[in-house]
Amino acid sequence: MARMAAPLRVAVIGSGPAGLYAAEALVKQTDGNVRVDVFDRLPTPYGLVRYGVAPDHKSIKSIARYLQKVLENPAVRFFGCVELGRDLTRADLLDCYDGVLYSTGAMVDRHLGVPGEELPGSIAATDFVNWYCGHPDAADHVFDLTAEEVAVIGVGNVAVDVVRILAKTADELRETDVPEQVLEALAASRVKRVHMIGRRGPAQAKFTTKELRELGELPGVAVHVRPEDMELDPASAEQVESDRHVRGNVKVLGGWTGEPDGGAPRRIDVRFWRAPVEILGTERVEGLRVERTTLDENGRVRGTGEFETLPVGLVLRSVGYQSVALDGVPFDERAYVVPNEGGRITGPDGAAIPREYVAGWIKRGPTGVVGTNKSDAAETVRHLLEDLDPEGPRPDRTVEELLESRGLRVVTYADWLNLDTAEIELAGSLGRGERVKLARWEAMRSACHPG
Numbered sequence: 001m002a003r004m005a006a007p008l009r010v011a012v013i014g015s016g017p018a019g020l021y022a023a024e025a026l027v028k029q030t031d032g033n034v035r036v037d038v039f040d041r042l043p044t045p046y047g048l049v050r051y052g053v054a055p056d057h058k059s060i061k062s063i064a065r066y067l068q069k070v071l072e073n074p075a076v077r078f079f080g081c082v083e084l085g086r087d088l089t090r091a092d093l094l095d096c097y098d099g100v101l102y103s104t105g106a107m108v109d110r111h112l113g114v115p116g117e118e119l120p121g122s123i124a125a126t127d128f129v130n131w132y133c134g135h136p137d138a139a140d141h142v143f144d145l146t147a148e149e150v151a152v153i154g155v156g157n158v159a160v161d162v163v164r165i166l167a168k169t170a171d172e173l174r175e176t177d178v179p180e181q182v183l184e185a186l187a188a189s190r191v192k193r194v195h196m197i198g199r200r201g202p203a204q205a206k207f208t209t210k211e212l213r214e215l216g217e218l219p220g221v222a223v224h225v226r227p228e229d230m231e232l233d234p235a236s237a238e239q240v241e242s243d244r245h246v247r248g249n250v251k252v253l254g255g256w257t258g259e260p261d262g263g264a265p266r267r268i269d270v271r272f273w274r275a276p277v278e279i280l281g282t283e284r285v286e287g288l289r290v291e292r293t294t295l296d297e298n299g300r301v302r303g304t305g306e307f308e309t310l311p312v313g314l315v316l317r318s319v320g321y322q323s324v325a326l327d328g329v330p331f332d333e334r335a336y337v338v339p340n341e342g343g344r345i346t347g348p349d350g351a352a353i354p355r356e357y358v359a360g361w362i363k364r365g366p367t368g369v370v371g372t373n374k375s376d377a378a379e380t381v382r383h384l385l386e387d388l389d390p391e392g393p394r395p396d397r398t399v400e401e402l403l404e405s406r407g408l409r410v411v412t413y414a415d416w417l418n419l420d421t422a423e424i425e426l427a428g429s430l431g432r433g434e435r436v437k438l439a440r441w442e443a444m445r446s447a448c449h450p451g
Helices: 017-029 063-071 090-096 125-132 157-167 180-187 209-216 234-242 244-254 372-387 399-405 413-430 441-448
Strands: 008-013 034-039 076-079 099-102 122-124 149-153 193-197 221-225 266-271 274-280 287-295 301-310 314-317 344-346 352-358
Touching: 008 017, 008 090, 017 034, 017 063, 017 372, 063 076, 076 413, 090 099, 090 399, 099 372, 122 125, 125 157, 125 180, 125 314, 149 157, 157 193, 157 209, 157 266, 193 287, 209 221, 209 244, 234 244, 274 301, 344 372, 352 372, 413 441
Parallel strands: 008 034, 008 099, 034 076, 099 352, 122 314, 149 193, 149 314, 193 266, 221 266
Antiparallel strands: 274 287, 287 301, 344 352
């Protein structure tokens, strides 16, 4: 009788939605005849679901419960606190696995490219999001929230999240999982007015209607849009007619063009047709200069020569994410993605590189919603399984041997559950919601390895 081939061994780098959907697809498409090791540089799984979804969006965060089932599959293992390029190299992975799938997401903000962008008080939105979401890299960040007026550059869902968190009171966030030190800092915030700035018009805004509508439901907050900012050129009017999503946004925004409630303690101004041209200040941010814009006949933004200065003391930049290159892995420096065809990584000659694959934002760019990663990962996995031969030569080295030889103490799934329990118990001790995140590296490691 012929000996059955040993299960394929696949490494997935990144434990966010893209990585875990890929692990799920690998198990399902092989009826479990595969062994998947999921690596993350953090001690926690779930990536953007844990560190990108706003803490007051609990229904979206519930996706973690679905992803948890992937990690509980006996064919899947979690290796936390293992970083590609520091603890394991690309060559190491190819020595230990039949195939490697990278799914590290998009981790940094794009720049505005305007004078004053590097001033203290000019902040990447990802840094602020990481801070209030309890990312350990941002745990000790300090944001000066003493300014009464703040500008958020961008009109996507991340910008809406940042605006909403700034406009809410600490009491309204008390039942969420924000770290205790974040709650204390937000309680001391003096922010009273938030300007959300978009270079284009309301028909081109990227936020979803549901998230937009939430701004108008915040207690004690007046939301205002200038009537002239709602004027639509013929192309924009056509978008409103043909696109239900755009039509919903414009309808909500149009409801905020009346006189704002002057008695509200906080205010949000949604400003369209404004391009940041300079962040003002000497020692730190003291204002934001914007130029009125319009669209040319080709739909491109151009300035009109009309300028305005907003008296803001803090600028948060939310104009898009971009991926960063992985050590030794091909990278397109213009598109900020790993070059690929359907998830197969390609080299400079356009040919597929054997045994290496990509999924998620680092594959396609920062587009779609969390669920988009499921079909994206399934496509990559189909191609991976078409390419790999379970009857062919197999790696004879194991990653356990390699990690042990380097003295690395990884975080297993069981260790993560210790941290998970510690956060739930912390919430109980503080009388706060379902969990309170531990955000500092030392506290997280201690919770993973108690005793």
